[in-house]
Amino acid sequence: MTSQKSSEELKTRAPKRQRGHDRVAVLLEAAAKVFARRGYDAATMTEIAAEAHSSIGSLYQFFPTKPLLAEALHIDRLERLKAGLRDMAERSIGLSAAGSGEAIFDALAAFIEQYPEFPVLAGRRDIPKDRKARSRAELRELIAAFLRQAHPPITDDIVLMAGIVLELLRIAVVVSSDPDAAEDRRVFAELRLMLRKRLEDATAKD
Amino acid sequence: MTSQKSSEELKTRAPKRQRGHDRVAVLLEAAAKVFARRGYDAATMTEIAAEAHSSIGSLYQFFPTKPLLAEALHIDRLERLKAGLRDMAERSIGLSAAGSGEAIFDALAAFIEQYPEFPVLAGRRDIPKDRKARSRAELRELIAAFLRQAHPPITDDIVLMAGIVLELLRIAVVVSSDPDAAEDRRVFAELRLMLRKRLEDATAKD
Amino acid sequence: MTSQKSSEELKTRAPKRQRGHDRVAVLLEAAAKVFARRGYDAATMTEIAAEAHSSIGSLYQFFPTKPLLAEALHIDRLERLKAGLRDMAERSIGLSAAGSGEAIFDALAAFIEQYPEFPVLAGRRDIPKDRKARSRAELRELIAAFLRQAHPPITDDIVLMAGIVLELLRIAVVVSSDPDAAEDRRVFAELRLMLRKRLEDATAKD
Amino acid sequence: MTSQKSSEELKTRAPKRQRGHDRVAVLLEAAAKVFARRGYDAATMTEIAAEAHSSIGSLYQFFPTKPLLAEALHIDRLERLKAGLRDMAERSIGLSAAGSGEAIFDALAAFIEQYPEFPVLAGRRDIPKDRKARSRAELRELIAAFLRQAHPPITDDIVLMAGIVLELLRIAVVVSSDPDAAEDRRVFAELRLMLRKRLEDATAKD
DNA sequence: CATGAATGAGTATTCATTCAT
DNA sequence: CATGAATGAATACTCATTCAT
Structure with missing residues (x-):
């Protein structure tokens, strides 16, 4: 809660399982749709997760911030x-x-x-x-x-x-x-x- | 995003006096600076008011919503x-x-x-x-x-x-x-x- | 939304009206209670606002972050x-x-x-x-x-x-x-x- | 904070084999480091598992909740x-x-x-x-x-x-x-x- | 009209915990 | 047992907008 995370650069986490790989792909495509639909600022992580039929937690498992997700895509x-x-x-x-x-x-x-x-x-x-x-x-x-x-x-x-x-x-x-x-x-x-x-x-x- | 238009069409209110005119001009220029600096989404009404050395209240007096302000500008x-x-x-x-x-x-x-x-x-x-x-x-x-x-x-x-x-x-x-x-x-x-x-x-x- | 706030140091905002002064005092006492009750980490801004019979927005109006609130207190x-x-x-x-x-x-x-x-x-x-x-x-x-x-x-x-x-x-x-x-x-x-x-x-x- | 104790009393599970014993020891030492480094609240189960070069799954195998882990330690x-x-x-x-x-x-x-x-x-x-x-x-x-x-x-x-x-x-x-x-x-x-x-x-x- | 305080829905993000493989 | 993906409630914080003074 009051974490003072040592300034480890946050990085997109690479999935280590097949399921993870699939999920990442689905998430990216969902993000693509939402970014295209709303623009970058108006796109919400929630909508992206929903579009991917995923949970917000899963989205963050692989893309720890919105900018990182955008960059990965x-x-x-x-x-x-x-x-x-x-x-x-x-x-x-x-x-x-x-x-x-x-x-x-x-x-x-x-x-x-x-x-x-x-x-x-x-x-x-x-x-x-x-x-x-x-x-x-x-x-x-x-x-x-x-x-x-x-x-x-x-x-x-x-x-x-x-x-x-x-x-x-x-x-x-x-x-x-x-x-x-x-x-x-x-x-x-x-x-x-x-x-x-x-x-x-x-x-x-x- | 959170706009709840009241039933009457909101419209940029035209100022009736000279002082109002000046104020509007100042507000518009402030808005211009902030929009240029931050982009539309990231620009906040608060920052615009501050840039104009005015108060949010005053800003809203003339421009009842952010989109309307943008449009006027x-x-x-x-x-x-x-x-x-x-x-x-x-x-x-x-x-x-x-x-x-x-x-x-x-x-x-x-x-x-x-x-x-x-x-x-x-x-x-x-x-x-x-x-x-x-x-x-x-x-x-x-x-x-x-x-x-x-x-x-x-x-x-x-x-x-x-x-x-x-x-x-x-x-x-x-x-x-x-x-x-x-x-x-x-x-x-x-x-x-x-x-x-x-x-x-x-x-x-x- | 995607604001890149220039790194202006956030500071406790001083109230400019009497009402503000009163509110700040109430908020501080509420924070005191909640911090004492829960400890620093477990204390939530929401609970503090509630304890002060205030809205979360009002709390943040004067204390822009939890650490700053704690420090002020x-x-x-x-x-x-x-x-x-x-x-x-x-x-x-x-x-x-x-x-x-x-x-x-x-x-x-x-x-x-x-x-x-x-x-x-x-x-x-x-x-x-x-x-x-x-x-x-x-x-x-x-x-x-x-x-x-x-x-x-x-x-x-x-x-x-x-x-x-x-x-x-x-x-x-x-x-x-x-x-x-x-x-x-x-x-x-x-x-x-x-x-x-x-x-x-x-x-x-x- | 989000603990939902299932009906049966959760208890630190005692490992049955040597390997389990070693693992428990490693996990405890990892927890020790992380608790010392971050404090109790800010310590995360994920960081502890990582510190132990283990997985969260394994950590939870032996310590079914964070409080229980803390208590064991x-x-x-x-x-x-x-x-x-x-x-x-x-x-x-x-x-x-x-x-x-x-x-x-x-x-x-x-x-x-x-x-x-x-x-x-x-x-x-x-x-x-x-x-x-x-x-x-x-x-x-x-x-x-x-x-x-x-x-x-x-x-x-x-x-x-x-x-x-x-x-x-x-x-x-x-x-x-x-x-x-x-x-x-x-x-x-x-x-x-x-x-x-x-x-x-x-x-x-x- | 001017001012700034009040409001609260909305947003990104975290993390304990569960579960399928 | 080991692993790491899945989940979602909880949290700090933002900001357009309203309103009392």
């Missing part, structure tokens, strides 16, 4: 995103820069549609600055790697181009979140086109 | 933005489309730098869908009006172009909020360039 | 004790060392009987080391001052003697807390006698 | 203390009363230094009144027995003298717990001296 989604991009890169060898750009653009949009909690998690205000920066850098590097294998090669600064793609992601976010905005869809398509044009310009005339 | 900022755009339009007659685009782009970035609470307010999750749509439509129309007076005229869908400019605003948000991101600034500049190119393409060759 | 009791000792000192000029010792001994026992929460507060585990030391030093000094005015004067180390009296306080605590222990009372009396003897030994034969 | 320590006193008594036949007093005084201090969890256990608030009284009586009797064999014999009430020694234990507690208090050490020595004097007075002049 964020990392999971980030891994999926990175895996997806890597996967795409493999299957897209030989694409033109412009084609690559469009492919990534579409992939990002699809990702956000599938994981609407992602922008919520990425945007929460309590992420340590450096972690935020690191995540962005990783993503940018993955996109850059993707663009680097374009044929003919891109002559402009590839990391910069990657940054652009990433920023355009933000727009994808909004468009994805607003299903009735027919207008937005056209804007989205238009931006996709702008990206294509830009990458064509950045391409060496072979 | 949001509307104020929207008015300023619209006024700024109108003003700019007047002073920019005869600009090329590309020049107009850049001008707006810069203006939006500057606006957000001056009013960092704006994206917070625009992003809060409890805005009625229709109000959100309306705000966006108004802004889009103002930008469209701006673009319409370009010389030579734009041949493509002007409202679409306006939508694009508006979406790019999101990127400005991030760039403005992250002062150390040198990389981001380059991306920002690059997007600005992309916009210019796109508008040049959309221009009738006179 | 502790300080209050310490003040009373010091005032009592000072007062006693005035009224006891000319007493012999042995008489002084007995007087203080009795006074301490009476104090603890009146304020049974005192040992609870003094013993809670989260008091900063230095504050604990300071309190003890203050008390020791007051007792020392008391002893210093004895006639004939004490020849031994007075501060040491004061320390002894203070330690004997611990015994008073137990004896006071255990009302049925007839045996304990005799022990208490015996210790009182030992103190008298010791102080007689420490006295200059005038 | 308390009894163990009490046994050790009693054994130690008995042992000392044997080896100290023929000592003077004053010498005996000092010997016990030192022995108690040493005991508490070795078993710092002892005062924590003895002080916990949920000990049944009668058990508390019984423990004290036992100890007092042991000390009395010790004093009874002094030469020359004590003429005053021996049980009373024993009570005094026991009360002085409290002071030993504090002095032992506060390693930096040089002042306290002097007080401790002084009390030891007072005890010697008192016992000399209580001795028949042979």
Whole structure:
């Protein structure tokens, strides 16, 4: 009660049993739903536990704080995103820069549609600055790697181009979140086109 | 979260006297600071009152709920933005489309730098869908009006172009909020360039 | 909700209205009762608020954390004790060392009987080391001052003697807390006698 | 706090095998460390299990509730203390009363230094009144027995003298717990001296 | 109107204890 | 027996909002 917990860093506890593993997965998906539905601040641990058909105690067994839960989920989604991009890169060898750009653009949009909690998690205000920066850098590097294998090669600064793609992601976010905005869809398509044009310009005339 | 609207529609009460006007202004600016500093959810009415060197009682005198306060501030900022755009339009007659685009782009970035609470307010999750749509439509129309007076005229869908400019605003948000991101600034500049190119393409060759 | 309170030291808020002052007094007495009844850890803020016929919110209005409440009460009791000792000192000029010792001994026992929460507060585990030391030093000094005015004067180390009296306080605590222990009372009396003897030994034969 | 005793009296289960015995010992020592470190309330069953490199399940196998664990440990320590006193008594036949007093005084201090969890256990608030009284009586009797064999014999009430020694234990507690208090050490020595004097007075002049 | 005290539902989190494997 | 997951009542604390002065 009056514990003065030695400042041991709290950490997500790894489950040691199969049941635990399953539960963790269920809890994460429940958290995803609730974060997507309510946003980070308004999401409550109670609602997440309920969504997982679990007890609040079980939730805390594995995720000892709300920020840690959010972070665990964020990392999971980030891994999926990175895996997806890597996967795409493999299957897209030989694409033109412009084609690559469009492919990534579409992939990002699809990702956000599938994981609407992602922008919520990425945007929460309590992420340590450096972690935020690191995540962005990783993503940018993955996109850059993707663009680097374009044929003919891109002559402009590839990391910069990657940054652009990433920023355009933000727009994808909004468009994805607003299903009735027919207008937005056209804007989205238009931006996709702008990206294509830009990458064509950045391409060496072979 | 704990709002229990009484039967009568709550409305921001208009102050009857000069002193009231001043007080309202002070309260709004205080709210702006706190929203910018903490975000919408984490901002507390108490902190806002304190920031205004006022009491909660006084705050509630004018703004009977937190959402209403946010909305009042949001509307104020929207008015300023619209006024700024109108003003700019007047002073920019005869600009090329590309020049107009850049001008707006810069203006939006500057606006957000001056009013960092704006994206917070625009992003809060409890805005009625229709109000959100309306705000966006108004802004889009103002930008469209701006673009319409370009010389030579734009041949493509002007409202679409306006939508694009508006979406790019999101990127400005991030760039403005992250002062150390040198990389981001380059991306920002690059997007600005992309916009210019796109508008040049959309221009009738006179 | 996700507030990252800048690390402003939380402090007991001073009431600015008469009503507030009254309430603070009531809350402190309620806390005293509950701490005495349950001990520090087992005492709950809820029970304290209830004991004060107040709401939990009101309690927190003035005492933003449980440790702070305990500390405020502790300080209050310490003040009373010091005032009592000072007062006693005035009224006891000319007493012999042995008489002084007995007087203080009795006074301490009476104090603890009146304020049974005192040992609870003094013993809670989260008091900063230095504050604990300071309190003890203050008390020791007051007792020392008391002893210093004895006639004939004490020849031994007075501060040491004061320390002894203070330690004997611990015994008073137990004896006071255990009302049925007839045996304990005799022990208490015996210790009182030992103190008298010791102080007689420490006295200059005038 | 949340104990829901099932109908059958819960009792510390005696282990049937050697392995069980070892485990119990390890668990008790772990509990000792944690109680000493955190105090009774703040000590958690989980931390105790961890300290024992065991699981909560195992801990509960042997000690079905936290109070029962505390009590088992308390009894163990009490046994050790009693054994130690008995042992000392044997080896100290023929000592003077004053010498005996000092010997016990030192022995108690040493005991508490070795078993710092002892005062924590003895002080916990949920000990049944009668058990508390019984423990004290036992100890007092042991000390009395010790004093009874002094030469020359004590003429005053021996049980009373024993009570005094026991009360002085409290002071030993504090002095032992506060390693930096040089002042306290002097007080401790002084009390030891007072005890010697008192016992000399209580001795028949042979 | 201004002020600040009063209210209490709501939130994150803890921890003793139970139970399935 | 060992293990660690499951449970949920209990607790400290927050904050929008109301109201007496």
